[in-house]
Every structure is written in C-alpha cells, then in structure tokens.
Amino acid sequence: MAVHASKTVIYAALLGNTLIAISKYGAAWLTGSAAMLSEAIHSTVDTGNQALLLYGLKRAARPADAEHPLGHGLQLYFWVFVVAVLIFGVGAGLSLYHGIEKVRHPQPIENAYVSYIVLGLAIVFEAAVWVVAFREFRRSQGDFGWVSAMRRSKDPVVFTVLLEDSAAMLGLAAAMAGVFLSQALDLPVLDGVASIIIGLILATTAAFLAYEAQSLLTGEAIAPETRADIRRIAAAESGVAGINEMLTMHFGPREVLVTLSLEFADQISAADVENAVSAIERRIRMAHPEVLRVFVEAQSLLAHRTAALARLPQTADARGRNLVEAPSGTATNQRLR
Template identity: 90%
Template sequence: MAARASKTVIYAALLGNTLIALSKYGAAWLTGSAAMLSEAVHSTVDTGNQALLLYGLKRAARPADAEHPFGHGLQLYFWVFVVAVLIFGIGAGLSLYHGIEKVRHPQPIENVYVSYIVLGLAIVFEGCVWVVAFREFRRSQGNFGWVSAIRRSKDPVVFTVLLEDSAAMLGLAAAMAGVFLSQALDLPVLDGVASIIIGLILAITAAFLAYEAQSLLTGEAMAPEERAEIRRIAALEPGVVGINEMLTMHFGPREVLITLSLEFSEQLSAIDVQNAVSSIERRIRTAHPEVSRVFVESQSLLAHRTAALARLPQTADARSQNLAEAPSETATKQRLQ
C-alpha cells in the first residue's frame, strides 16, 4: 500500500512538472527572463528526479539474491542521494549562473504578460502536486513536526517530492516577484536577483535531502520507541533473563534487520530455547511487519562481553585485563534489561 502511494505521488509530480517545464521554456524564449529560464531548468530537473525515483523504486523492489542477500532496498536511498546531487549541481548551479549573468548584463523583460500567465498556471499545477504529496506525508507524520517527521521517516520518496514541490512553490513566488518588480521599478537587474534567490532555495533543499539520504544510505536504526518495544517483547518472553545487545538496521523503508543477543535461563533445554526464539521472532514480526529478518543469539553476558572484547584492536595484556574485570556469571543473573 505504501509503495503504491509513493508511486502515485511520483506520477502526479512527473506529469505536472513535465507540463510546467514546457510552458516555462516557451515563456523564457518569448520574454528573455532569467528567472523564468531558471524556473524552466528547475522544473526540468524535477521531472528527471521523478523518473529517477521511479527507477529507484523498481531497483529496490528486486528480490534478494546471492550477491545481495539482504535485498536491494538501499538502492532507493542511493537514487534519492543522486536526486539531491542533481538538484544542487544542475538546478541550483544553472539558476545561480543565469542570475549572476543577468545581474551583470541586465536586459528588460519582453512580453511580460506571458510570464504572468505561465507563472500563474505553474503555481496552480505545482499547488495540486504539492497537495497530493502533502496528504501522503500527513498520513505518516503522526504527532511529530515537519522536520522531525522527515528525520524519522525511512521512506524518502514522499518527503523528497514534498520538499521539491515546496522549493518549487517558493521559486515560483521569487520568480513572480522578480518579474513584477523588474517591470514596476524599471530595474531589470531584479530579474537576475530573483534567479539567484531560486538557486539558493534549490541549494538549501538539495543539501537537506543529501544529508537525509546519506544517513539512510549508511544504515539507520529503527526509531527509539520501536527499539524499546522490541526489547520489551524479548524481555517478557519466559526464560529470558537478560538482553546483552540489540542491533537494528533499515535496508529499505519496509526491510528491517534485527539482531538480538539474549541470555536464557540455565533451566531451559535446547528445545525450550528454540521455542522461545521462535516465539520472540513471531511476536516481533506481528508488532512490526516491516521487519524482514530477525537473528537471535543465545549467549550469557560474560560470553557476550568476552566475544566483544576479543573483537577490539587491543594488545594481549590489555585484553587479559579486561577479561579479568568482566562480570561473573552470578552477576549476570541479577540483571534484566
């Protein structure tokens, strides 16, 4: 359901930006407006970005194989990062270039009414696409603010389109103001200033998207409250006396890996431990359907810390000292996290 919703948002943005880009190029040719040309480039980049997001969704949906045993979900995060680079490199770069050139060599805008018509239509089209993206975003936002919801989201498609469209609406407002003021005040240089403002808006948007994409691409954990709930599920299982370690990682919006190192009661048989592990996995997947894999390790706290210390790059003397300071088996029975 979430994947279909993401595609609906992308298709709406793709259609809208294609129509808007064509109209803006025509208006830029007729008027000679640098701000209009920057907006045309902006819409072209957005159109290409939507195509890349669709491609990323297709690549991420491929099943796991021998070379990618955890699936291809990270492909989506990679293509979102590419989108951010394109917004910055092409959209922001060309807008800043055209704006600076227009400031250096200002020229009056011709057929200014064409700019008003096209910008007005673009605001209507972009507004419709923005509403579609905003509604989908609100469904997953919960009680968090905009920035918090974006930072917590592991599905970047909807908020990427929403941020692009928000930047587009701000860019259109800047272009409209630039065209109006350059004509009303007879200062063609203001058209170039508007183009520079559009470039800065795109640069800020790209930087934020790139930051979020790299965080997802390098492996984000589940949200803190979700991790706490998984710990609670494991701790409530009969026979579990301690949680040594829990690691989680998103390999995609709906692909989560969980590893648990648990200490079980010595009174449990091997079959009892096996049944407890199966029960924990089942309850975790019921509570969190996005969890695709759960790995549970049965290990005492002392054995877990011994293994952890052995992995550290230490000298033999330091490792022996750390092992001597590790808690005893009796101490491990007194804890339950």
C-alpha cells in the first residue's frame, strides 16, 4: 500500500479524533458520566496514536546507512507496537479504572442531553474516518476475510487506524447505551458498566495489534504464493540444478529481503553462474517490486547441508546426520522457510 495513502488515513483520523476528544471532555465535565470520560480518554489516546504512526512513517522512510544497512523499515512496526501498548495501558486501563469506581460509587448523570449530542456527533465523525480507512483497507484485502487480510498485511498503518475506529464505534455505542439505560432504568451503575465494556473493547483491540506488531517486528516472511513464485523464477533459470534454501523477510511494508542458496550444474562456467545470478535478481525484482534486495549464494547441496549442520547445536546431531545422509533433492532443513 502506498505511503501517501497511509498518511491520508492517519491525517483524517488525527483531525477527527482531536475534535471528538475536545467535545467529549466538555460533555464529561458537564454530565459527570464515567462512560463519557472513558470515551474522551479513548479519543485522546487515539489522537496520540495517530501522531506516533506519522512519526513511525517518517522514521521508517530514512535511507539505509552504515548502522542500518538494510534500512529503517522496522521502525514502523516498532511504533505500531508502542501504539498497542498505549491503547492497552492508557486507554483500557483508565476506562476500566473509572468504570469500576463508578460501579462502586454510582452517581446520576446530569445534563444527559449533552451526552447524546456529543456522542451523536462523535459517531458521525468516527464513521467518516472509518469509511476512509475501510476504503484503503479494501484495496489490499483481495479475496481474504477481514482478520485474514489483517494478518497477511505487512502495512500495519491502515489496519491499525481501521481497528482503532472500529473499537471507537463500538465504544460509542456502549457509551450511548450506558447513558440511556442509566437514565431510563434509574440505575446510575450502568454508566460505570458501560465504561468497563469500553475498557474491555480497547484491551481486545490492543491485544490483537500487539500480537500482529510483534510478529512483524520479529521478522515475517513474504506471502506463501510470493515465495513459490520466486522459487519458480530461480528454478527456471538456465544452469540452476536445484534450490537448497530460500529465506525471506519483511523490513517494511514494501521492503523485502530475499536470500537464495542455489546449486548450479557442474558443467557451466563461473561467468555463466554470474550471468544466471544477475538474471535471477533482475526477474525477481521485475515480478515483485517490493523485493529490494536479493542475495544469491552458489553452493552445492552437500556443502549447504554441511553448513546447515554446523549451525545446529552439538546435541542435536542424530537428526543432523539423517539430513546429511538423506537422498539428493530431499528437504534439508524444515525449520527454514
């Protein structure tokens, strides 16, 4: 997904959440509603999160240098993880705290009409931002379901904003229900219950984001179909006798590293190997522009297996010996993707 599209979604969310947060704090002060205060905290956290995502995009866009020769793309994944921690620690934590306090010490809501007006406006603003994020998300969703598409996506910015706004819409519905039921049933405790529900919604959202961010941060491979196509490109090159191993890793949404260990036919010359390597790199980049770096190692299958065994712990080597003795062409290391 293009960076400018991600920034458009973030700017829309930043503007919307700033306006919403200001109005919610005013409503919380006038009404004394715990649910409204939780929603104000939620919008404040979301506003800060958008600022952090913009900062993450800026940091990730820096060019490679001597200290970071493969670029700074992982910075984006780090800041998404920080966003998840903030949602959980600040948003969910404070909402649960205020909700529990309101359940323990319930107080009637004053000027409830203010809550209805602010919540109604907030729903309109959030819906507008959600539509912007959803349209961008749909462009990369393909035929996959929501959760599957989010888990496959290597650009966390848009689905982070989409999740935040989805949680915000659910939170607004909970706040509206809490205010209405606490008045209609004369049970102020329900306002506190609504705040607890908002906290649980935020905690669930944060847990999902944290899980996805840590997976990206610790090095995810490219999609299986892309790996299969790169294997096909390498295997189709003249002179390639076999693929010993292929490793891939995302350093950013559109920054992929590919390493290949290839066995070449014995009869071809060193110049032919060099030409084949250059052709493989060129064709991989043409087919998959997100692959910025390709490293190809020319190595026999036996040499590759020996090197793989040298990397294994000394205690593991009944299984290692089996790998060495395996017939030519069998899988050499099932741990590697």
